[in-house]
Amino acid sequence: MHGNNRIGFELSDKGTATLQSFNPAKAETRAGKFKGATSEDIEAAMTKAKIAFDSYSQTSPEKRAQFLEAIADEILNLGDELVHAAMEESALPEGRIVGERGRTMGQLKLFASLLRDGVWVEATIDTAQPSREPLPKPDIRKMLRPIGPVVVFTASNFPLAFSTAGGDTASALASGCPVVVKAHNSHLQTNELVSDAIARAAEKTGMPDGVYSSLAGEGFELGTTLVKHPNTKAVAFTGSLDGGMALYKMAIERDEPIPVFAEMGSINPVIFLPEKLKAETNDLAKTYAGSITLGVGQFCTNPGLLIGLESRELDQFCETLAHEITTSAAATMLNEGIANSFSKNKETSLTQNGVKLISSNNVETPRNGANAAVARVSATDFLSNPNLQHEVFGPYSLIVTCRDQSQLDEVITQLSGQLTITFMGNENDLKTFEKQIHSAEKKTGRLIYNGVPTGVEVCSSMQHGGPFPAATDSRFTSVGSDAIKRFARPVSYQNAPQFLLPDELKNENPNGIWRSVDGIWTNNGV
Known part of the structure; x- marks a missing residue:
């Protein structure tokens, strides 16, 4: 070093x-100084x-x-x-x-x-x-x-x-x-x-x-x-x-x-549709408890908002989720600042009008640690309070209960820009709620079906960004x-001599790449 x-x-x-890094698990400054x-x-x-x-x-x-x-x-x-x-x-x-x-x-x-x-x-x-x-x-x-x-x-x-x-x-x-x-x-x-x-x-x-x-x-x-x-x-x-x-x-x-x-970052809403929720109530609750607490909730795609229609199944989902969260282990967060921000932002969310804490793993927390929590609020209170759309970075999620499909429509319409929006539903659900799905597409960079948002695949078709405030430019x-x-910009070359052109644009195509030539894709020369 x-x-x-x-x-x-x-x-x-x-x-x-000089600066020194910190060991959050031991709550102590590490040896070594950096200029x-x-x-x-x-x-x-x-x-x-x-x-x-x-x-x-x-x-x-x-x-x-x-x-x-x-x-x-x-x-x-x-x-x-x-x-x-x-x-x-x-x-x-x-x-x-x-x-x-x-x-x-x-x-x-x-x-x-x-x-x-x-x-x-x-x-x-x-x-x-x-x-x-x-x-x-x-x-x-x-x-x-x-x-x-x-x-x-x-x-x-x-x-x-x-x-x-x-x-x-x-x-x-x-x-x-x-x-x-x-x-x-x-x-x-x-x-x-x-x-x-x-x-x-x-x-x-x-x-x-x-x-x-x-x-x-x-x-x-x-x-x-x-x-x-x-x-x-x-x-x-x-x-x-x-x-x-x-x-x-x-x-x-x-x-x-x-x-x-x-x-x-974003709050990555997850919409639980009725038939899917009825058929897989407890399994969905356990799956999402794991997603909420994964990595101590320190992912930009953590599911911070769970949305469903009022029903007996949604109540059962909440009970099972609450149990899973209660039995989850407390864990150390990335650093002291993040741990303090999580505690503060969680408390701010829980003190908003109509928000009720339904579960917290109130075990002894290590220094710089976090207790996972889940709260519940009506869609009426959610719609009247923009503060409930603020990200709480860490293992916390808010459940929003809608009285009917029309109110779910309102909630989706009022959402700010997101990295992800997820729909949990079977084929009938997805057909019934097709309007809401199309509405959600306008709010997000990635639509997910029957999965969890935590985890981002590194591949050609991945979009990790979204409408503001998820990102400053939703096109990238x-x-x-x-x-x-x-980190690139388009440049046109008009009537340029061959020796001044980049290889990618030369007639002979020395790199053998695919190009659009007079509207036809080819890797041949011109």
Whole structure:
């Protein structure tokens, strides 16, 4: 552990302020100090990133793919040291960290495969028609090109997969953009280990100095400076609504506004339809008790809102769910701040008009721990109180009871933007409530049928984002291969000579990728 900031291939120990990570399970500060970045460090990192962009954006897809695969190899080579550091800094169990390491490596390899495939650039060619009347048609070719240095804010709840070498970094590097990471103060050693691994991979594969940097710092100052720096061309963030919106406002108030791709969580409503609930009352309750408490509820897709029609079956569902929650174990949360916020936000929700606590695992809680809880409220009270749509990050869920299908319609219509909305129903249910399903589609990035929202598959068809306030731009995803498109912009080339065109647009198609040529998809030359 060197405790220094990484400025490309160099380490900086200029900072006089120091930070220490914390072990939430033991409620104690961990050994080792990390330097806070100075203004000189920030300037050096951003200058290197700008210079690196000129050459890195021109590297071949194959070279970038090799770089990403080398990062995955270097992360694996860290072995148990990385696993143990991440466990201590997050209080997450070994199995979760090992699985997350695998997901991190899988994401890097996914983008390497995407680069070799080449379709993601959306290469489009419309050939010239010089004899067209009344005016000739020029030769026009278009594809996606990288936008410039990207600042990545790492997440608290995924110390590997949404962090230093997580999906944001992997997709930005894949697109051809250098990355400057703002290390999360909860994961300082984990960040250092992974940052060093990225730097080794960059040197081994011949990437330019400055293609990757990592900075640590206390409070709001470091993040503000990075977002406002003129060399920054985009920001990626996973976290709270307040944090995401603060970054978004800074970015649009710059002399040159830039995009902020912020995933800010949601309450992920689950609608239990009557026939399904009647047939599987207790099983559904047990399934959702597990989903609510999974990972101490610290997922952006945690089911924070359960909705159903008033019935004997819904009452039985609530009783079984209450029992399951009561018998669940208390567990340590990611850090002291998250534990305190959970306790405060849960209490705020429980004190709202009409909200009744129906279950809580009131066992002795470890320091920085959480007691899971479930509450119930009528749809009438829910509809009259926007505060009940605020996310309570942790193992807490609110059950909303609707008197009829019409009131369920009102509830869905009033929902704010969500990452996920789930419908639990059999075929008859889904046909009967088709109107409500279509209404829900307008509110979410992912519609789920007969499953739980916790768990996000990393694949080409995944959409992890949604209408505001789930995300700042519902057109993009932060998970899956399409995440790369956040950091690219379309460029058209009109009547360009062949030697000035990117390989993806040249007549001979040297990379052999699929392209749209005069409206026909082909991987042949022109």
